[in-house]
Structures are given as structure tokens and as C-alpha cells.
Amino acid sequence: MKILVAVKRVVDHNVRIRVRPDGTGVETTGVRMSMNPFCKHAVEAAVQLAEKGQASEVVIVSVGPKQSNDVILTALAMGAHRGILVETDAALETLTIAKLLAKVADEEQPDLILLGKQAVDDDSNHVGQMLAALTNRPQATFASEIVVKGSELEVTREVDYGRETIAVPLPAVVTADLRLNTPRNAALPMVMKARSKPLAVRPADTFGVDLTPRLTIEKISPPAERVPGKTVGSVADLASAIASEVNEMEAL
């Protein structure tokens, strides 16, 4: 089985972001960047399948600026075999990214495409589902467990009512949720070794995909600030504060 894993470079999830005062976006200069956490779970799942002998090759692809090489190297250090950077400095919409990944999938013909379920910057949660449609594959999103059963996968998904297990025939697209596994931190020798693994860089405008955004972003604004509250001294005070809130609620 050949696996293609798509990864994204995002503002590190522990950074408290700052909205630019002019409303044009979120400040990303001088901010620590790293691999999107969900993508790390996708890479880990692929590497574990390779270690179990269920996958023969794990190929990493990222769409983004030159610096996205860093997150591809992280994935290679975790145990993936080679990388592809689809390079662009433009901010692409999710549909455009899915179309570029579909072109890469056409070339690579992977049995399984793994992605994180969403990126923690735009929080879209689109690309896996779009890629499944564009490559005419079944999808298993929000995976917390993947079991290979012959030419099928049994995937347990985290859904609003709990969890559900579905069977998807390969080739398929799976997106990773946080409880799928615990991503490894690559040891130093692996990090050194990653630098010698193949990493192809290809300009995004050479794939025959229109990169023009469809939506117009009018403004990015900070959320309303919460007014600081008060500390009460006793359980009785807390209970009466709760009671007064409940009394103000309208019946639905």
C-alpha cells in the first residue's frame, strides 16, 4: 500500500495570535510556525502502517511557501520516505489546495491519502472531503482508529453522537482526529537523516490549476473581549449567583 500524506505549515498551536489592527489579517511575521497538529497525527498513522509492513511507501506533500519545507522535513524525520512541496506564496483557498493535491494524487496513485481533519489556522475542515470528491474516492473523516482489512479499511470516526465504525474500500481518503495516535518526536539521528531524503519542489502554477480565490475576505476582526468578573467568597454566594442567572433565562 502506498500512502500520500498532506501536511500544512501553520502558526504554532500554542501561540496566542494577534489580529492586525488594520483588519487585514492575523500577524504571522516573527511568529513561531510548525506542522498543523492534526497533520502530525496523519503522518504518525502512515508511519505506523509502514512499520507494521502494511504500507510500502509514505509520500509527504505540502502546499505553501518555501518555508513549508520545514514541516515536510519534520514528517520525513518521523519516518516518511520522500516529500513534495507544491510551492506558492499566495494564500490559497481550500478548493484550490484540494485541486492541487488531486493533481499530485493523479501522478502518485496512492492507495490511501491521509490528511489532518482541519488546520488550526483557518479551521476549515474541507480539504480531505474535497480531495475525496475530486479523486472519486470514499472518505472516512475524523478518524480515531484505522484497521487494514485486506483491500478495505475499517475506520472508527469521532462524530457528534459518539463514535462510529465504517468500512471504506481502497483507494480512499482518511482524515485524522486527535485520538488516532500519539505523534512521535523524531530523534536527532532521524532529523539528520531526513535531510538526505528526496524532496521535490514544484511551483504551484505549473499544475494547470486556477489559483485565483473565489471569496473576498473583507476583514479580520478580533472577537469581543469579555469583561473581567469577580471572585465570590463562599459556596452560598456562588449558588445565589447561579440562581439569579437561571431566573433571568427565558424558557425555550
Added chain:
Amino acid sequence: MSVLLLADHDKGELSPATARLVAAANQLGPVDVLVVAENPGNIAASAAQIAGVRIVQVVKAAETAESITNSLESLAQRYQSVSASASSVGKDVIPRLAAKLDIQPVTDIVAIEGANRFTRPIYAGNALETVTDPQPKHLLTFRASAFRPAASGNAAPVENLDLSVTSAARFLAAHRTESDTPDLATAQIVIGGGVSVASAEGFQLIEKLGKTLGAAVGATRAAVDAGYAPNDWQIGQTGKIIAPDLYIAIGISGALQHLAGIQGAKKIFAINTDPEAPLVKIADVALIGDLFEIVPQLIAELEKSGIRKPQ
């Protein structure tokens, strides 16, 4: 300018959030509801009662992403907007449909600013993005908790559609949490427990407080990861987004990803040993102390006063 809205349902019943989604979709035009289910009868009948629904269309089919997407696709041509809840089903199917129709979707909408202007949260709700969508068709998901529910009392016609939809994926099994607490995403009061609750038994105390107040119960990712609470209780960037009138956070320090899920709460109360915890800092009312001492006393106080949320 009509809108097709996919109905969410569970165990043969319409999701309680649907009235909120109808209200949201109705801001864009007349709303037709689509029900895709193996046993659609009760679901369609409930949907027909929501004010603002023009017609309920029913497809009897398996509930996989492919069969729902294919059902929506066969109707999409007639509508200017195709929409769903930003739930695990809506998130699964709307982007798949969008790619098939070559439309960039706008998802997780928390405010409708105009016929094609929408606001959605990004960066775990730490920023809000307002976009204009000039495309000929709009593919949308709405965050139910951000909208007030539509009234009931309607009697919209129900139409069965004879569509044959296929799906390569097959449903095998559901693993659900049996619980009689209210729906987290639409509850008026939510009690949340953090990793300091320290065990599944500890969460029974949180549930007891929930029962006292008629509240839904949630948990942080750390508490779910530790096995203290089931995954469908998780509140945060990747779990459920809540917008209750009152959120009571117990033993929760307030990671960015958890705060992302509670920003819609009108009032936040906190019980925590650490006065410097981020959640205590943003709380409207905080009580500093040990949750295992405070919560039983609180339950007793509330039971004594007979307080309970209006039904």
C-alpha cells in the same frame, strides 16, 4: 433565492438544533429541508413543524457521506444555497459536495451580514473573518448555537423522493454514549469538567450537578484523553462548540483550544484552585477552592433553593 437545508438527526429523531438552522437559512430565503435517513418518518414529521420550512423532502438511504452528498447533489441545481449544520455530518458532506459542484464553501457561519456576506471564526475563535461570496451558488454550514431557534406550529408538506444513491463506504457500527443529559450544542446551561476532576467517578459528581440544574455536561480534551469522559462530551476547537446562557467550568484551567469552544457562552462561572488560571481570569464569577469540597455543597445549596432552569 431558495435554500436547501440538510436536516441532522440521531436515532430516528430530528436534531434539536434544526430549528436554529432553519432560522439561519431563512435569512437567505425560503427553506426546503432535506432528510436523508434509513428511517426518515419521525424526522420529516418534526422538520415539517418548524416555522419557515416550505417543504420537507425525504430520501430513504444509508447515512454515509457519499449517499448524503449524492442526494444533495441531485437537488442542488434548483437552489441558490445548499446548507447544513456545522456538525459532524455537515462538516463531512458540504465540502465533498462543494468540490463536486466546483464551489468554494463558506462554513461554520456565526453571523449572516447580507445575502452573500458571512462571518466565521478562524484561529479557534481568536479572530473573526468576514467574507463576501460572489459565486452563483453558495455552499454553507451554520453554527447552530449562534442562531435563535425558529418557532414551531408549521405543517409543511412532506415529499418522498425516489432517488437511488450509492456509497462505496459502508456503515458498520455505532458506539454511542448513553446519557439523558440535554444536547450539549444547544443547552441553556452547560457544566464542564477538566482534568482536575481526576476520574470517571469524579465526573459522576459533575453529572449530578448537571442534573440538579437540568444542564448538559461537557469536558476538556485532556479529561476525554484521560478516559474520564466520553469523546462526544469534548468542548473546544475540535470538539463541540457551545453557546449556553451559563457555562460552569469546574477544574478547568482554560487551554486556548477549550476557550475556543466556549466563547459564545453568555456567562461563564468557574470553580478552580488556581486564581491565576486563564479560565478564572475570563470568568464572570469565580470561586477559588477544591472542587471536591465545593461541588457537593453547591448541589446541596441548589437543591435547598429548588432552583432549576425553565423548561
